[in-house]
Amino acid sequence: MPRKRHTQQRTVIESILLNTKHPLLPSEILEIARDELPSLGIATVFRALKDLLSEEIVRKVSIGTDAVRYEGKRDHHHHFKCVDCDNVFDLHSCPGNMEKLLPPGFELIDHDITLFGRCASCGKEAGKQC
Amino acid sequence: MPRKRHTQQRTVIESILLNTKHPLLPSEILEIARDELPSLGIATVFRALKDLLSEEIVRKVSIGTDAVRYEGKRDHHHHFKCVDCDNVFDLHSCPGNMEKLLPPGFELIDHDITLFGRCASCGKEAGKQC
DNA sequence: GTCGTTGCAAAGATTTTGCATTACC
DNA sequence: GGTAATGCAAAATCTTTGCAACGAC
Numbered sequence: 001m002p003r004k005r006h007t008q009q010r011t012v013i014e015s016i017l018l019n020t021k022h023p024l025l026p027s028e029i030l031e032i033a034r035d036e037l038p039s040l041g042i043a044t045v046f047r048a049l050k051d052l053l054s055e056e057i058v059r060k061v062s063i064g065t066d067a068v069r070y071e072g073k074r075d076h077h078h079h080f081k082c083v084d085c086d087n088v089f090d091l092h093s094c095p096g097n098m099e100k101l102l103p104p105g106f107e108l109i110d111h112d113i114t115l116f117g118r119c120a121s122c123g124k125e126a127g128k129q130c
Numbered sequence: 131m132p133r134k135r136h137t138q139q140r141t142v143i144e145s146i147l148l149n150t151k152h153p154l155l156p157s158e159i160l161e162i163a164r165d166e167l168p169s170l171g172i173a174t175v176f177r178a179l180k181d182l183l184s185e186e187i188v189r190k191v192s193i194g195t196d197a198v199r200y201e202g203k204r205d206h207h208h209h210f211k212c213v214d215c216d217n218v219f220d221l222h223s224c225p226g227n228m229e230k231l232l233p234p235g236f237e238l239i240d241h242d243i244t245l246f247g248r249c250a251s252c253g254k255e256a257g258k259q260c
Numbered sequence: 261g262t263c264g265t266t267g268c269a270a271a272g273a274t275t276t277t278g279c280a281t282t283a284c285c
Numbered sequence: 286g287g288t289a290a291t292g293c294a295a296a297a298t299c300t301t302t303g304c305a306a307c308g309a310c
Contacts, residue, residue, distance in 0.1 A: 060195045061195065062192050062194070062195045064190075064192070064242065065190040065191065065192045065198045068195045078231065080231075080232070080233075080236065083239060089233070089236075091231045091232070091233075093230070093231050094231070095225050095227070095228070095230070095231065097225070098225070098243075098245055100223070100225070101208065101210075101221050101223050101224070101225065101243070101245060102210070102221070102245065102247070103210075103219070103221075103250065104250065105249075105250030105253060105254070106210065106247060106248070106249055106250055106253070107247045107248040107253050108245060108246075108247040109213060109246050109247040109248070110245075110246040110247070111243065111244065111245045111246065112194070112242075112243070112244045112246075113228075113231070113241065113242070113243050114241065114242045115228055115231060115232065115238055115240075115241045116238075116239050116240040116241065116242075117232070117236060117237045117238040117239040117240070118236065118237040118239070119235075119236055120233065120234070120235030120236055123235060123236070123237050124235070
């Protein structure tokens with residue numbers, strides 16, 4: 001298979017994913033990247049994501065039944081989605097010991113946890129916009 | 131708002147969801163329902179699902195980043211997906227105490243857990259089909 | 261200069277909506 | 286008979302693909 005080339009587009013898309021602290025939609029990546037590359041197209045974003053996935057630099061995640069988002073691979077973490085403002089937050093603790101949920105003979109490789117609720121801003125002031 | 135009518139279509143779609151032991155795609159619901167109602171359209175399936183969701187008879191679920199599926203509401207449970215055979219299993223225990231993962235000021239409403247690994251059949255015999 | 265990559269537009273795939281007709285009550 | 290629900294087709298989304306032009310090396 002052909003060798004990969006280093007392009008501005010891939011560099012910008014990769015650094016957005018590695019520097020953002022929450023998972024992004026392809027459309028959000030496009031919008032952010034256009035600050036630096038105004039003519040960037042959405043097809044290039046999808047093609048870059050496909051490559052970054054196969055290089056295991058990024059991960060696909062889905063929060064509830066929302067559209068699929070992408071995040072740079074970082075330390076193990078989970079997600080919280082606010083039901084009022086829809087923002088997604090990383091959670092850096094983990095209950096662990098998921099093996100106890102398994103039926104006998106099942107082997108655990110990985111797990112996803114997503115919490116839903118109200119974030120601190122939305123909880124504090126009922127009418128406040130996040 | 132107008133009163134709901136009891137139609138053949140809704141009855142069939144609801145009973146498929148309540149009698150199936152794993153989450154279904156809209157297209158799978160359509161295909162099964164057409165055994166009884168050959169002229170059923172996909173739009174009717176989506177409209178029925180929307181109503182069943184708002185009546186809290188069914189639930190949307192996504193397993194990893196697969197397409198969204200629908201399942202009849204049963205007791206609180208989570209899912210295990212086998213990375214070899216792709217089958218999805220219900221898990222009837224739950225670690226609970228998810229509040230401890232929350233940052234201060236955040237309020238918990240609900241949570242999803244999905245485990246990934248190898249089911250008993252796939253673990254036992256490497257080459258076996260589930 | 262070669263050939264992988266890009267941006268655009270068109271094509272798929274999935275879900276929603278508009279509207280005339282059907283059928284529940 | 287009145288009117289909500291249906292089935293079809295068109296529209297709206299989201300993602301992928303084809304292709305001529307571009308740009309990394």
